Amino acid sequence: xxxxxxxxxxxxxxxxxxxxxxxxxxxxxxxxxxxxxxxxxxxxxxxxxxxxxxxxxxxxxxxxxxxxxxxxxxxxxxxxxxxxxxxxxxxxxxxxxxxxxxxxxxxxxxxxxxxxxxxxxxxxxxxxxxxxxxxxxxxxxxxxxxxxxxxxxxxxxxxxxxxxxxxxxxxxxxxxxxxxxxxxxxxxxxxxxxxxxxxxxxxxxxxxxxxxxxxxxxxxxxxxxxxxxxxxxxxxxxxxxxxxxxxxxxxxxxxxxxxxxxxxxxxxxxxxxxxxxxxxxxxxxx
Amino acid sequence: xxxxxxxxxxxxxxxxxxxxxxxxxxxxxxxxxxxxxxxxxxxxxxxxxxxxxxxxxxxxxxxxxxxxxxxxxxxxxxxxxxxxxxxxxxxxxxxxxxxxxxxxxxxxxxxxxxxxxxxxxxxxxxxxxxxxxxxxxxxxxxxxxxxxxxxxxxxxxxxxxxxxxxxxxxxxxxxxxxxxxxxxxxxxxxxxxxxxxx
Numbered sequence: 001x002x003x004x005x006x007x008x009x010x011x012x013x014x015x016x017x018x019x020x021x022x023x024x025x026x027x028x029x030x031x032x033x034x035x036x037x038x039x040x041x042x043x044x045x046x047x048x049x050x051x052x053x054x055x056x057x058x059x060x061x062x063x064x065x066x067x068x069x070x071x072x073x074x075x076x077x078x079x080x081x082x083x084x085x086x087x088x089x090x091x092x093x094x095x096x097x098x099x100x101x102x103x104x105x106x107x108x109x110x111x112x113x114x115x116x117x118x119x120x121x122x123x124x125x126x127x128x129x130x131x132x133x134x135x136x137x138x139x140x141x142x143x144x145x146x147x148x149x150x151x152x153x154x155x156x157x158x159x160x161x162x163x164x165x166x167x168x169x170x171x172x173x174x175x176x177x178x179x180x181x182x183x184x185x186x187x188x189x190x191x192x193x194x195x196x197x198x199x200x201x202x203x204x205x206x207x208x209x210x211x212x213x214x215x216x217x218x219x220x221x222x223x224x225x226x227x228x229x230x231x232x233x234x235x236x237x238x239x240x241x242x243x244x245x246x247x248x249x250x251x252x253x254x255x256x257x258x259x260x261x262x263x264x265x266x267x268x269x270x271x272x273x274x275x276x277x278x279x280x281x282x283x284x285x286x
Numbered sequence: 287x288x289x290x291x292x293x294x295x296x297x298x299x300x301x302x303x304x305x306x307x308x309x310x311x312x313x314x315x316x317x318x319x320x321x322x323x324x325x326x327x328x329x330x331x332x333x334x335x336x337x338x339x340x341x342x343x344x345x346x347x348x349x350x351x352x353x354x355x356x357x358x359x360x361x362x363x364x365x366x367x368x369x370x371x372x373x374x375x376x377x378x379x380x381x382x383x384x385x386x387x388x389x390x391x392x393x394x395x396x397x398x399x400x401x402x403x404x405x406x407x408x409x410x411x412x413x414x415x416x417x418x419x420x421x422x423x424x425x426x427x428x429x430x431x432x433x434x435x436x437x438x439x440x441x442x443x444x445x446x447x448x449x450x451x452x453x454x455x456x457x458x459x460x461x462x463x464x465x466x467x468x469x470x471x472x473x474x475x476x477x478x479x480x481x482x483x484x
Contacts, residue, residue, distance in 0.1 A: 275356055284335040
């Protein structure tokens with residue numbers, strides 16, 4: 001009993017500097033869950049964490065395999081429509097960091113990670129046709145539609161294709177407003193990957209200790225620690241999945257309005273927009 | 287004294303009416319909905335609309351120039367030109383009549399749309415008649431009568447614009463559909479296996 005407690009303390013103390021280092025660099029990270037909250041987690045769930053991690057091909061923490069064959073109980077990443085591109089396409093800016101990545105393979109995942117968010121307001125003559133075309137353009141580049149209502153789209157576009165899709169959408173009508181924002185989340189990304197790596201190491205060591213437990217009391221004590229670490233690991237992985245989704249698929253909000261004679265915006269850079277005020281609608285109105 | 291007053295008022299009225307770009311008396315079956323110096327709107331019982339609008343003209347703006355501009359831009363909005371002919375207003379100004387077919391993009395109801403364009407040195411005056419396609423025959427045949435109620439002003443003495451030639455026969459330009467860039471690598475994959483529509 002005392003031997004096991006000593007080993008447990010040593011394991012936790014040995015990992016403490018890593019956690020402290022991570023905590024210092026991650027100002028926005030949430031506080032670890034208290035061990036008491038992990039009562040619902042199971043050993044099988046903890047042991048099978050490696051399955052979803054394999055999807056993060058370029059992350060060095062994916063190599064871990066704790067050997068569990070039991071069913072995965074963690075929540076899977078949101079499914080994407082068939083025919084979409086790779087799960088984690090990188091923004092175009094990633095290329096800038098790839099030269100450095102070749103020199104330092106260990107730091108490959110530290111290339112710039114950017115979330116692109118864009119908005120467009122387009123005035124079109126045929127709203128239904130334009131909406132259909134917007135859908136086609138989105139699917140053609142491997143994106144998907146996150147939200148849809150009349151004249152309003154929230155599209156998720158693979159980051160490298162965002163500009164192209166915006167240009168194509170602009171041809172559907174008159175662009176009345178267009179914005180593009182880039183948010184650098186490299187620090188959050190690196191912090192999360194580091195945190196997950198540390199948590200996995202902790203989990204592996206705790207599981208090794210669990211196997212050495214000689215009685216139920218010892219096993220229960222270690223299990224509490226395993227559950228706490230597993231819970232924190234799942235939360236971190238969830239955040240990483242969300243971050244990678246936001247990085248890989250830019251969010252493009254499109255608002256379309258139907259053009260009519262009431263529109264004052266000229267249909268192009270037309271120096272004579274007089275015809276915009278003519279037509280059936282203008283004549284039948286009133 | 288009374289004669290002088292009458293004469294003065296008549297002179298003022300004549301001057302004021304001379305300043306207006308156009309004047310139109312409501313044709314039979316139409317009632318005025320709104321009237322401004324730049325626009326007059328009328329309606330028939332069967333919801334066929336008649337409107338006259340004036341726009342400022344610019345140097346070089348001839349009937350041929352604006353006619354081509356009109357047909358091209360309406361063509362971009364899916365108005366299909368069916369016919370084109372010369373017309374003459376009440377005060378003898380020549381213009382061009384264009385007849386279009388059109389479907390409203392929200393309900394896809396077929397419509398008829400006839401425009402008469404008269405260009406003077408100072409203005410371009412557009413007379414429009416539009417309504418349901420089922421009324422096309424009844425109202426298109428009345429266009430000469432309606433134009434016969436319209437007076438257009440703004441011609442200078444010896445104007446080349448007012449006496450200018452008719453536009454050449456025009457036609458609706460063909461629209462080029464927007465295409466996805468051919469070099470998009472993923473262009474064919476989703477089409478073969480499209481994602482379900484929300």
